[in-house]
Amino acid sequence: MTTTGKLSTTVDWTVLDLNGIPEIAHRAARKVATEYAGLVDLDDQRQDALILLATNPILVREHIEAGALGRLHRWIWCRLIDKARPIARRANQTISYERRAREVAA
Numbered sequence: 001m002t003t004t005g006k007l008s009t010t011v012d013w014t015v016l017d018l019n020g021i022p023e024i025a026h027r028a029a030r031k032v033a034t035e036y037a038g039l040v041d042l043d044d045q046r047q048d049a050l051i052l053l054a055t056n057p058i059l060v061r062e063h064i065e066a067g068a069l070g071r072l073h074r075w076i077w078c079r080l081i082d083k084a085r086p087i088a089r090r091a092n093q094t095i096s097y098e099r100r101a102r103e104v105a106a
Helices: 013-017 021-035 042-054 057-065 069-093 097-105
Strands: 002-004 009-011
Touching: 013 021, 013 042, 013 057, 021 042, 021 069, 042 057, 042 069, 057 069
Parallel strands: none
Antiparallel strands: 002 009
């Protein structure tokens, strides 16, 4: 277990070795990457999911003990979606060069 920075975030990479955890992270990442295809990358989402799990080891262990891996999957997915939505929002607000040129010409 390590700590980082002045805020002393606890990081426990051993939770990633627990039964089913890597698969849950990958499923949540794949779901977000599919929903936001072209905007987010599966590998980036998977890495973010693994970091989320490692920086929340108590939550991970509580979910495992409770047999609530589905809730853990949902929690990861929600955190990843929270990061992907602003990217999608900005992409939707971007006007293409061609559209802008047509508007100026009209």
